[in-house]
Amino acid sequence: MYVYNDLSRHKEELTPQAPGHFKVYVCGPTVYDYFHLGNARPFIVYDTLRRYLLYRGYTVDYVQNFTDIDDKVIKRAQEEGISYKELADRMIEEYFVDADGLNILRASHHPRATECMPEILDMVQTLYDKGYAYVLDDGVYFDTGKFPDYGKLSHRDLDEMETQARVQSNDAKRHPSDFVIWKFKKEGEPAWPSAWGEGRPGWHIECSAMNKKYLGDTIDIHGGGQDLIFPHHENEIAQSEAANGKPFVRYWIHNGFVNVDNVKMAKSLGNFFRVRDLVQHYPYEILRFFMLQAHYRMPINFTKNLLDAAQNGWQRLKNFASNLAFLLEAEEAEDGLTAQDLEGVCQQARENFVAGMEDDLNTADAFAAIFGLVREVNSLLAEHKLTKPALRLVQETLVELLDVLGLDPYAGAEETVPADILAMAEERQAAKLAKDYAKADRLRDAIQAQGWKLEDTAEGPKLSKV
Numbered sequence: 291m292y293v294y295n296d297l298s299r300h301k302e303e304l305t306p307q308a309p310g311h312f313k314v315y316v317c318g319p320t321v322y323d324y325f326h327l328g329n330a331r332p333f334i335v336y337d338t339l340r341r342y343l344l345y346r347g348y349t350v351d352y353v354q355n356f357t358d359i360d361d362k363v364i365k366r367a368q369e370e371g372i373s374y375k376e377l378a379d380r381m382i383e384e385y386f387v388d389a390d391g392l393n394i395l396r397a398s399h400h401p402r403a404t405e406c407m408p409e410i411l412d413m414v415q416t417l418y419d420k421g422y423a424y425v426l427d428d429g430v431y432f433d434t435g436k437f438p439d440y441g442k443l444s445h446r447d448l449d450e451m452e453t454q455a456r457v458q459s460n461d462a463k464r465h466p467s468d469f470v471i472w473k474f475k476k477e478g479e480p481a482w483p484s485a486w487g488e489g490r491p492g493w494h495i496e497c498s499a500m501n502k503k504y505l506g507d508t509i510d511i512h513g514g515g516q517d518l519i520f521p522h523h524e525n526e527i528a529q530s531e532a533a534n535g536k537p538f539v540r541y542w543i544h545n546g547f548v549n550v551d552n553v554k555m556a557k558s559l560g561n562f563f564r565v566r567d568l569v570q571h572y573p574y575e576i577l578r579f580f581m582l583q584a585h586y587r588m589p590i591n592f593t594k595n596l597l598d599a600a601q602n603g604w605q606r607l608k609n610f611a612s613n614l615a616f617l618l619e620a621e622e623a624e625d626g627l628t629a630q631d632l633e634g635v636c637q638q639a640r641e642n643f644v645a646g647m648e649d650d651l652n653t654a655d656a657f658a659a660i661f662g663l664v665r666e667v668n669s670l671l672a673e674h675k676l677t678k679p680a681l682r683l684v685q686e687t688l689v690e691l692l693d694v695l696g697l698d699p700y701a702g703a704e705e706t707v708p709a710d711i712l713a714m715a716e717e718r719q720a721a722k723l724a725k726d727y728a729k730a731d732r733l734r735d736a737i738q739a740q741g742w743k744l745e746d747t748a749e750g751p752k753l754s755k756v
Contacts, residue, residue, distance in 0.1 A: 317514040320357040321381035326562040328555035391574035409499040430472040444520035494525035611699035623675035636687040639663035
């Protein structure tokens with residue numbers, strides 16, 4: 291598999307440090323509100339990467355953190371008159387409601403920043419002892435001038451950054467690009483004891499400490515949105531490599547933005563759509579399908595029309611899966627195509643799917659392989675009957691490939707047909723046999739009015755929810 295590594299700015303072959311075992315860290319949410327569609331994209335993208343690595347037989351240690359102490363968390367808790375922990379506890383529960391709805395696998399570890407305070411303080415102490423940190427009136431700062439490789443991920447020059455920053459800044463920091471790793475306590479804020487005084491961690495140090503605690507000094511993959519490249523991930527590299535004396539991350543992977551009218555979706559801009567609100571109109575599976583239709587590094591422009599198109603596309607796959615299930619329940623076809631006849635079709639779809647995923651997680655090409663399978667089998671069904679082993683092979687292939695993408699065409703599909711609808715369908719069939727077509731039409735319309743579609747097929751009447 292090849293992935294685009296933002297550190298080298300090239301596609302590179304993805305190989306783990308330890309044979310068969312990947313260590314992956316993905317930046318999680320700051321838990322002060324429900325997450326929006328832009329936040330959801332990295333959750334879905336890296337969940338899909340993880341699923342694919344598992345599909346290919348790797349073991350994956352996967353860590354996604356919760357930032358549960360932060361200016362935004364403190365401010366929202368104060369506004370609601372509750373503690374930061376009460377707010378964080380509630381919003382983490384709500385995170386899992388939406389994450390589970392999007393079929394995002396639980397991480398191997400979901401650490402909270404406040405649960406890793408000893409590791410954070412230990413890293414701050416190490417940086418201070420090594421001369422990479424210094425103390426000012428408001429906190430302990432990382433000295434970027436002491437780290438020669440600062441800027442290697444964002445490919446920015448430190449002198450240029452300092453020149454630009456000085457136009458806007460004139461404070462006590464040694465370098466304008468220096469950043470806080472331990473903030474001293476302010477009135478009314480939660481705080482923890484440290485060698486330098488009570489305070490709380492800076493944002494960047496949290497991820498470095500949690501990486502080290504759960505995955506070690508050097509990890510395979512670090513993921514996040516493009517907006518985190520600078521300064522967050524740049525600062526993570528500086529802290530971790532300065533403290534540990536080892537390379538921090540082997541592959542840096544970043545997803546593109548979700549835009550609204552070609553402007554990045556962000557809470558700070560007020561142009562965001564919470565996932566919790568969107569699922570009142572579009573099921574979670576549609577949102578996941580929508581995200582994965584585009585290559586993860588490309589921007590997605592959010593519009594209702596595109597979501598509607600995604601809904602139609604997903605419905606095509608669900609209809610195909612439903613038809614396979616219906617045919618499997620019908621009588622066995624005589625002299626139909628066998629599983630052996632369909633093996634080549636299914637294997638080609640699988641190979642096309644893998645080729646897309648191996649090329650920098652190209653889920654758009656992966657979906658093209660799945661839709662290619664659908665077209666091919668529908669074409670065969672138009673001219674031939676398929677034996678049950680053949681139908682089962684196609685069904686298993688479809689479910690297998692969609693599962694890698696975190697989608698299930700049968701989720702929620704097993705809705706029991708009400709007894710009165712079944713009775714009307716049987717009465718309609720009897721009316722047709724009696725050639726009472728007017729009555730048959732009335733019964734069909736009555737079934738439709740109850741939210742069910744009745745379709746006449748060679749295998750008999752087929753009922754499906756509208």
